Amino acid sequence: MKFLCVPCDEPMKLQEAVGPDRGSMSIVYHCMICGHAVAMLTNQMETQMVRSLGVKIGGRSEEPAPMEMLHSKLSTEAPSQSSGSKCPFTGVVAAAYERSAGPRWSERAERRIQAVPSFVRQSVRKQVEEKAQQLGYAEITEEVMDMVRKELGM
């Protein structure tokens, strides 16, 4: 999309892009010759259409971060979470707890670790959790346990 100052017959330049505010953007263009300015005001659908292209109105000064669109647009709330607790801090507390709790153990993996003799179980569990985290796993499944065993040469 381009803007033309009709009296001057000259292309207009982007002056500023403000928003989104409640889904709307205000994009101001001005004529370099006569100084006349116009603002394009987008509705929610128009804003969303532009955002869906993965481009930035007003231009970019740096390269997009890897998976920028995915990370910026993916909603990470389960539908039940958004309509569950009415406490405003529930999500924050749950997230903080999850961060500090270490990797989750699947039911099958938990059964398998329980089969390890009790006097070494804690040590093995810790080793598996540390290695799984290094490998980037947030959940320990039987497959992850096999992978960790292979990695540790067990």
Next chain:
Amino acid sequence: MKSYHDIAADGGSNVVGQVEGQVARLRARLRRVRHVVAVMSGKGGVGKSTVTVNLAEALLQQGHAVGVLDADINGASIARMTGVRGFVPRHGPEGVLCAVSISGLRVMSMDLFLPGDRTPVMWDAPTQQGGYVWRPMVEMGVLRELIADTAWGDLDFLLVDLPPGGNALANLADLLPELAGAVGVTVGSGVSQLIVGRSITLAKEIAGVEVLGLVENMGPHVCEVCGHSEALFGDAESVRDMAHVHGVPFFGLIPFDPRIALCADRGIPFADTAPDSGAASVFAAMADRIALRLLETDLVAQ
């Protein structure tokens, strides 16, 4: 008065330049991938993902470096089937690190970004109303990022597991002109063959993609006890004939083997579990033929 075409730039946003930058990033990533092969059907439920994973394992066993991209954004299943669910993609020096399965497949899937089993893929927007207009655009953008921003390393093959829908291959071919070809998957039913047949026509005649071959999935089940063989979908219409009609190679018939689904559920390679099975031999033969065909293409290109 000047027209659109008389004015060189867009006044400051450089939208065209930004889109060109996205494409350049994709091209740069794919320079380290020798062959991109899509697995398609157009029809849901025929076992595209199962064929993708097992074909990838067969290529891996031949000594190739293989990546699998789960292009089914809303129905991602590859992470589970390769046993890498729970892997959290982190940023590395060359991009986002992909998961590596126990056998060595490099995997990227939308599933790895979802926080839990009950969280569907939802995109933040001021309103979800009218999402049917912009959601496909976001999903194509995310698919582009999953390919371009993943640190795949050097790959011989990148297999792309497509979602159902006849247009999926055409969209991918638009995004990736480097696409070396596609593998068609169908089951024996006439309904499936009708839809897959249309997808093959679309691939060859509209998208201009070579269909490397067609494979029939979920073939007859052979009883382990008495050896009786029973077709799941009847045998009225032959997939071999269908391949012939469409002028594409027939890769063979994968017998129905419950162990394939069991391995997929557990995320372990079927080829390791049942290396001597009929299904494993079909996957191995497919891998041979695809590798050979693309080697020929390489030689011609040189």
